[in-house]
Amino acid sequence: MVSIRSIPSTPSSLTYHDLPWVIEHREDRCTLCGKCTSICPKEAIQLTYRRQRMPQLEVLKKKRGSTYRTFLGIRQKTNLNNRCIGCGMCSMVCPNEAIAPVPNSNDERARFHSHQNGDAAKRGGRRNVRESLLDRIVFNRISMLTDPALDAGRHEFSVNTLLGRVLSPEEYLKRQMAGEWIPPTREIFPFVIGSMSFGALSPNMWLGLLQGVAYLNEVLGIPVVMCTGEGGCPPWVLRSPFLKYIVLQIASGYFGWDEIIRAIPEMLCDPAAIEIKYGQGAKPGDGGLLMWFKVSKLIARLRGVPEGVDLPSPPVHQTLYSIEESVMKMIQSLSMAWNFKVPVYPKISGSTSAKSVLNNLVRNPYASALMIDGVDGGTGAAYNVSMEATGHPIASNLRECYLDLVAQGKQNEIPLFAAGGVGKNGNVTQNGMALIMLGASGVHIGKYVMQAAAGCLGSEKNRCNVCNIGICPKGITSQNPKLYRRLDPDQVAQRVVDLFQGIQVEMKKIMAPLGRSQSLPIGMSDAIAIDDKAAADRLQIKYVC
Amino acid sequence: MCRLAMKTALEAFSPYSVLTAMEAMQEGYDGSGLGLLLRGLTFTDFNYQPDSPILSGIAHSEEALHRMDAYMQENGFTLKYDHEFEVNPDLIEAKDRFKYFLRVYNHPKNWKDFSTEQVENELMLSRLALRKNGEDHGGDLTVFSFWPDVAIMKEVGWPLDVGNTLGLNDNRITSRICMAQGRQNTNYGINLYACHPFFLQGVATMTNGENTAFIPIKEWLSGSNFPGYMGYQSDSEVFAHILHYVTKQLKLPLEAYKHVLTPLKTEEFAKHPQGEFLRGLRDSCRRLIIDGPNAVMGTLPDETTLLVMDAKKLRPATIGGNPGEWALASEMCGVDAMIPERDKTLDYQPMRENTVIIPPDRKEYKIWSQFDPFPLHQAA
Structure with a gap:
């Protein structure tokens, strides 16, 4: 037996079978071009010289022996910093289909070693749970004999929604007569590109999104809006006519708001809305986080901070003594900044306390909407434990809030927006329309947009999910020009247009069989059902089996 | 599919003539x-x-019946006339119809200082109390209306059979307006309260086609806490309640009804003289946007009559007639049956933006378009 010291074993020593992803390499196909090793964002693989014994048996000479051949092979690194993340870029660049990461079907022991250097594990992406309750909701109130279904291809459909506080009819008429202030509203497409900051996203990604959104609005007449997330907005966008498609987010770090406030006198138009972030579904009760890897010169300038430092936002706003005070101060101040012509609404994380926030907003005449982000929401960076274990699923949270408004007869006055896992398994329109029929006026999609418009490789099998450290292999969430130049903004814009056109067609395909075309079927709960009795009871929809 | 027939004339006529139109359809x-x-x-x-x-x-x-009498007496109503139908119960399926009642009452004495609004409110509450009384006793009392100058009859069965059951061909009751609707909305079960026309405080509508936006509309109306916004055994009941809400609660002109049911599109508002006002009205009343295919016929307490279509116009209805008498029906043959002798060049099927309004003088009908200026100048 060899001595202990001669075995390279430490508590965190792992073999490649302990890692979440194992590289399968076929030497017979490999041409040793080296592309895989150079593209790997984690430097998880390396070309190494290897030796292979070639047994020899010379029968006539009655001799046994071996020769050795030396060859170049691929070796997977087993230290945690270089663990394979399964992004598959190696397969993408391999000219000969010689290499691919495969999920480890064995015990994946690496997870026990994810806390390193005095800190807990952080990552990007969303909760690693593949199941989606929204996927199980079916639209089953099909107009059949008495009133035939509509023709999705030929009828006119009104699919837009309203963002902004809507007065009760009585109050509206009273204020019209008296010439008083009517709260601003925006007619928007109900699928909103959710808050992803300039900082979390690369400049090319952001530009591609904005180009796509501008094309959708100005050429195709689909009024899609996008939210900046915390971190401000590029100065040229603030002074451009495209600002009207942008929801500016203010969050507890107030990053980027110097630039925004200074730009107000020079703005050519008002922004679509202002979102005040109090919480986020992926990391409820925790502030935003932009890790130092991504604080480039440009980002530092935009946010008014030094380069290369972590930018954690506090969990609460500085003004937040209570939600009442915060709502009063922040919503009113921001409304006033744009002369009460821009809707201002809070975004909160899904929570059992969502209803109390909502009831507060109902009584605040300046609150324009409520956005609730559920536990399956994505993020650019968060502690793993926040993402996996903290939060509230969106479906029941939204439904509860909506039914609360219904009981008060206020469901048309404060629009509810929902997010968190919409399109998690690709069923974006189905998920979104299910939430709309549960009572949402619209939904926010972020992760899905990254996946569909830019080819984000992240998944709920913990694939990739390294948005936090700026090594995004597709250049979506990196501030490194070498990486983000991989992403062509024009191609992203094209995909944004494709995906929203596709959503619009699918919306019609869902609405037409239900006999709906005149207005978005918000709260049309008689049209949906689920194959889970407990969920059906909780959501107050039909159970089917 | 439902069939609608309505006649309005300066001279009172027998409801049986409208039932023959139902037979034609x-x-x-x-x-x-x-x-x-x-x-x-x-x-x-x-x-x-x-x-x-x-x-x-x-x-x-x-x-x-005794409970109903007791309730009316306790609340100070005095009976003036009890119309005895000459009933032939063999023509219908139902066997539990002890009495079809149509009774004229005097207001309680203590109402004499009540405002019109108070009287209307009390009448509605009395009807709702009687309805609840019936519902609390296994549904043994069905009350359709309690209102001046309005009588409602509803029954399960074929229209002409129902008319014969109630002996409506004897001319003992005639009226200047008769609304008739055949076939219930069977989406939500057969129930006497699910039969059109629907009525609330003098406002009545009947509809064909299904309103698929029923649940969100119902939830909104129910949430307004107005006691009359209840029932909803049929998805079409909301049409009557929306007409009530627009004309009696919001006190908007009749033309607003169409703007609430099927508002113009945003780009159409941009060209409308009161586009900004109407767009705001659309947004405020967004939960009342219907999603037919529907033809809605309605009448108001002053005997104004209206006809509107849904925006997709999949259920066209026709108006035709002569000055002084007009017929509206979901099928052309219904109009022919009610007023065969007429100038057919005056027949009209409203388009998606139209409201056909027959004023109480019934000289001619007005075709009002949503693209026309809205007649509420202070607001707009």
Whole structure:
């Protein structure tokens, strides 16, 4: 037996079978071009010289022996910093289909070693749970004999929604007569590109999104809006006519708001809305986080901070003594900044306390909407434990809030927006329309947009999910020009247009069989059902089996 | 599919003539019900004064009738006239119809200082109390309306059979307006309360086609806490309540009804003289946008009559007639049956933006378009 010291074993020593992803390499196909090793964002693989014994048996000479051949092979690194993340870029660049990461079907022991250097594990992406309750909701109130279904291809459909506080009819008429202030509203497409900051996203990604959104609005007449997330907005966008498609987010770090406030006198138009972030579904009760890897010169300038430092936002706003005070101060101040012509609404994380926030907003005449982000929401960076274990699923949270408004007869006055896992398994329109029929006026999609418009490789099998450290292999969430130049903004814009056109067609395909075309079927709960009795009871929809 | 027939004339006529129009349109029935609403009433057996409220409904048992009498007495209503139908019960399926009642009452004495609004409110609450009374006793009392100059009859069965059951061909009741609807909305089960026309505080509508936006509309109306916004055994009941809400709660002109049911599109508002106001109205009343295919016929307390279509116009209805008498029906043959002798060049099927309004003088009908200026100048 060899001595202990001669075995390279430490508590965190792992073999490649302990890692979440194992590289399968076929030497017979490999041409040793080296592309895989150079593209790997984690430097998880390396070309190494290897030796292979070639047994020899010379029968006539009655001799046994071996020769050795030396060859170049691929070796997977087993230290945690270089663990394979399964992004598959190696397969993408391999000219000969010689290499691919495969999920480890064995015990994946690496997870026990994810806390390193005095800190807990952080990552990007969303909760690693593949199941989606929204996927199980079916639209089953099909107009059949008495009133035939509509023709999705030929009828006119009104699919837009309203963002902004809507007065009760009585109050509206009273204020019209008296010439008083009517709260601003925006007619928007109900699928909103959710808050992803300039900082979390690369400049090319952001530009591609904005180009796509501008094309959708100005050429195709689909009024899609996008939210900046915390971190401000590029100065040229603030002074451009495209600002009207942008929801500016203010969050507890107030990053980027110097630039925004200074730009107000020079703005050519008002922004679509202002979102005040109090919480986020992926990391409820925790502030935003932009890790130092991504604080480039440009980002530092935009946010008014030094380069290369972590930018954690506090969990609460500085003004937040209570939600009442915060709502009063922040919503009113921001409304006033744009002369009460821009809707201002809070975004909160899904929570059992969502209803109390909502009831507060109902009584605040300046609150324009409520956005609730559920536990399956994505993020650019968060502690793993926040993402996996903290939060509230969106479906029941939204439904509860909506039914609360219904009981008060206020469901048309404060629009509810929902997010968190919409399109998690690709069923974006189905998920979104299910939430709309549960009572949402619209939904926010972020992760899905990254996946569909830019080819984000992240998944709920913990694939990739390294948005936090700026090594995004597709250049979506990196501030490194070498990486983000991989992403062509024009191609992203094209995909944004494709995906929203596709959503619009699918919306019609869902609405037409239900006999709906005149207005978005918000709260049309008689049209949906689920194959889970407990969920059906909780959501107050039909159970089917 | 539902069939609608309505006639409005300066001279009172028998409801049976409208039932013959229903017979002409019989293709498409399933015999699941008939509803009749008469307005501008004349009784041959009684000199009716149009300010006295008429209670219409069905007592399904003697006990229910006694309870109803007791309620009316306790609340100070005095009976002036009890119309005895000459009933032939063999023609219909239902066997639990103890008495179809149509009774004229005097207001309680303590109402004499009440404002019109108070009287209207009390009448509605009395009807709702009687309805609840019936519901609390296994549904043995069905009350359709309690309102001056309005009588409503509803029954399950073929329209002409129902008319014969109630002996409506005897001319003892005539009216200046008769609304008739055949076939219930069977989406939500057969129920006497699910029969059109629907009525609330003088406002009545009947509809064909299904309103698929029913649940969100119902939830919104129910949430307004107005006691009359209840029932909803049929998705079409919301049409009557929306008309009530627009004209009586919001006190908007009749033309607003169409703007609430099927508002113009945003780009159309941009060209409309009061586009900004109407767009705001659309947004405020967004939960009341219908999603038909529907033709909606309605009448108001002053005997104004209206006809509107949904925006997709999949259920066209026709108006035709002569000055002084007009017929509206979901099928052309229904109009022919009600007023065969007429100038057919005046027949009209409203388009998606139209409201056809026949004012009480009934000289001619007005075709109003949503693209026309809105007649509420202060607001706009």
